[in-house]
Amino acid sequence: MKKASFFAIAAIAAIALTGCTDSEAPEGDASGEASAPADLTPITVGVIPIADTAALYLGDSLGYFEEAGLDLTIETAESGAAIAPAVVSGDYQFGFSNNLSLLTANEKGLGLQSVSAAVATTGDTSADMGGIIVKGDSDISSVADLAGKTVSSNAVGNINQVVTRAAIDAAGGDSSTTEFVEVAFPDAIAAVENDQIDAAFVVEPFVTAAIEAGDKVISYAYAEFDPKLDIASYFTSNAYADANPEIVEAFQSAMQKSLEAAQSDSDAVREIIGTYTKNDAETLAKIVLPTYPTEINRDALQKLGDAAVEYGILTAAPDLDALLK
Structure with a gap:
């Protein structure tokens, strides 16, 4: 970046x-x-x-x-x-x-x-208002790769954690091995960039901000869970x-x-x-x-x-x- x-x-x-x-x-x-x-x-x-x-x-x-x-x-x-x-x-x-x-x-x-x-x-699984971001050069290429990784949300145990786990499992990963931590939306991009976490669930305007910065979205988990x-x-x-x-x-x-x-x-x-x-x-x-x-x-x-x-x-x-x- x-x-x-x-x-x-x-x-x-x-x-x-x-x-x-x-x-x-x-x-x-x-x-x-x-x-x-x-x-x-x-x-x-x-x-x-x-x-x-x-x-x-x-x-x-x-x-x-x-x-x-x-x-x-x-x-x-x-x-x-x-x-x-x-x-x-x-x-x-x-x-x-x-x-x-x-x-x-x-x-x-x-x-x-x-x-x-x-x-x-x-309901658009290709461009939604909330998604899971990783660094642009991350070796994480699929949501299934989040098994064993650390993912943030603005609160632990909320909707973002559930739809993220569902997306990981649907893609063939094991979400029980994923660690979820709390990071406020405005701090999540920097946390990903600084390798403090492997991925972050963010919503707009932070999804677009992350993409503009060179990061990538690996799952629009809300839309994938239910349109x-x-x-x-x-x-x-x-x-x-x-x-x-x-x-x-x-x-x-x-x-x-x-x-x-x-x-x-x-x-x-x-x-x-x-x-x-x-x-x-x-x-x-x-x-x-x-x-x-x-x-x-x-x-x-x-x-x-x-x-x-x-x-x-x-x-x-x-x-x-x-x-x-």
């Missing part, structure tokens, strides 16, 4: 997880604390600042949340596993997480429910949903409009991603955008849950009804 490319990737990684909030932050009162307009209900949503969450930012910019009576603040984190505790504690009213992490949380008794679809694979796979959803706690059904309904209404807008206007999505990741226009023009569905595909989620049981992430078949209320 050329030194110039390495520093370009490092710059992208350094800024991609910069904390973001609503572009029009509410003015503070005399005590310095932010306050929402009297006719709006304040909510905070925890997300990962990646292409997957573009619909939320887009809907905010289009005024859909204000139209629904909500004053939206967006906070960022590295993974859904970090967001879930903040939702349970009430620091956030809603959060974004991969669906397997939500199923795992419910198995542990956290009591979470999906309230909106968020993002799904494109209708929902990667993540927006969720809240059962306790919050029971106590605030009107707010949940308002959030769902705003999210449906936001997802429809994102799915229908790729140019707007690319532009909004640039406001919270600071990637350059050239990179944004090349990234593979995900699908922004308005409904979760239950069959694909069931398949994911079954695989999670097979690979020991879940101890028993998940209760999809509890998550998809």
Whole structure:
């Protein structure tokens, strides 16, 4: 990898997880604390600042949340596993997480429910929004070669680990010998380049950044697992949903409009991603955008849950009804 490319990737990684909030932050009162307009209900949503969450930012910019009576603040984190505790504690009213992490949380008794679809694979096994990358000169040429190797994800035990193991096994490798470690998406490319890990599961805009830097994708594992796979959803706690059904309904209404807008206007999505990741226009023009569905595909989620049981992430078949209320 050329030194110039390495520093370009490092710059992208350094800024991609910069904390973001609503572009029009509410003015503070005399005590310095932010306050929402009297006719709006304040909510905070925890997300990962990646292409997957573009619909939320887009809907905010289009005024859909204000139209629904909500004053939206967006906070960022590295993974859904970090967001879930903040939702349970009430620091956030809603959060974004991969669906397997939500199923795992419910198995542990956290009591979470999906309230909106968020993002799904494109189903294209030749160019998807998430994939497994290795160095361009790596002797790893197939996902089967990851047997006995070290692979990173933004969290251990999440959807990325399961679909990676499924891809390895489907290709004839033995995924039980693969070691999975946690590396945040913005740090994963450098970790691969520095030989700290053999491969990394990354999502856009980091897939394109890796390819531009000379790395290679050996598997688009989401699409290979199931062409209708929902990667993540927006969720809240059962306790919050029971106590605030009107707010949940308002959030769902705003999210449906936001997802429809994102799915229908790729140019707007690319532009909004640039406001919270600071990637350059050239990179944004090349990234593979995900699908922004308005409904979760239950069959694909069931398949994911079954695989999670097979690979020991879940101890028993998940209760999809509890998550998809």
